[in-house]
Amino acid sequence: MSKILHIVAFDIPFPADYGGVIDIYHKIRWLNKLGIQIHLHCFQYGRKEAPELHKICKKVYYYPRRKYRNPFIGEIPYIVMTRNNEALLTNLLKNNAPILFEGLHSTYFLDHPRLKNRHKLVRTHNIEHDYYKNLELVETSYFKKYFFRNESDNLKKYEKILLNAQIVLAISSSDKTYLKHKYHNAVLLPAYHQSDEVSIQTGTGDYILYHGNLGVGENNFAALYLVNEIFSQIYFPVIIAGSNVSKELRYACSKYPHIQIQEDWNNAQIMEAIGNAQINVLPTFQGTGIKLKLLNSLYAGRHCVVNPMMVDHTGLEHACHIAKTSQEMIDKIKTLLTLSFSETDINNRRKILDNSCYNNAANTEHLLQILFT
DSSP, rough: OOOOOEEEEOOOSSSSHHHHHHHHHHHHHHHTTOOOEEEEEEEESSSOOGEEEEEEESEEEEEEEHHHHOOTTSSSSHHHHTTHHHHHHHHHSSSSEEEEEEEEEGTTTTTTTGGTTEEEEEESOHHHHHHHHHHHHHOHHHHHHHHHHHHHHHHHHGGGGGGGGEEEESSSSHHHHHHHHHHHHHHHHEOSSOOOOOOOBBBSSSSSEEEEEEESSSHHHHHHHIIIIIIIGGSSSEEEEEESSOHHHHHHHHOOOOEEEESSOOOOHHHHHHEEEEEEOOSSOSSSOOHHHHHHHHHHOOEEEEHHHHHTTSOOOOGEOOSSSSHHHHHHHHTTTTOOOOOHHHHHHHHHHHTTSOOHHEEEHHHHHHHHH
């Protein structure tokens, strides 16, 4: 008899084109590959229903995400309260299958009395109150700063709901350490990603790439840093790829003719750009979770230049060129501009990734043991 699993997703995980939904989609893809019947529950806000999900799920349910004019009412975090739908509870009660809640966002019913005896897991994508605190720090809008601060405070208090899960699946080793200390039920399940094998091209590329959802404050901050502090000092073609480009970033790029913005590329075009680039430059100033764009760049791209925060606690330090200061980053980029990527380089990268914890197949076998044994 086929095994059934409920997955409650905070968003529709197709197209798999940003952090959290990439992890969800490729987790579902692998669970389906190993014969698990997925009953997928999605909260919808801005993304369209995705027929593609029916190819890898037994059932797909959609629930509208609620909207509140005043996001500061009550102590339940806004990202949780807006994902409160009684139809979800009704559908979860149709059988006794395990339930995997994706993100703290989706846990409104985690402590519901009618689910008390169910096998429940929560996948944490970040330590959310830290994530929102960091969003506050890089935000320029007063209203958004206040919202992020309030949300961070509420998330920190709400987080204890995780005690109602049998297992918390942490996405990074540092997150696991924090969660295990507080709740004693955390295990590491590294991020899922689209690359099941290394697909790097040999030779050289003719541009530098930075990519990410530029509407996220952290990514906008990183892109502005790169333009103003790094790319302004390097006269080599640069592409900044991502959606929701800010006015500040657009203005900063306009001053340098060798920097261009690409904001309408889909996931396939982004992956092609990663593969064709000479260097993928990926700093972060938000040390939470794991950056899936790093995994994509390492599996598909040539040279990868990062700051220490991007690779801390990932085990991927030896696959990247790490720059601690702006000048170090400039120097490393200049050194790599004409350095061809060889078959030996590809084999070394493959060896590092094969020995890392980011193997989708192995992680799915681990997840199945947690779910069904």
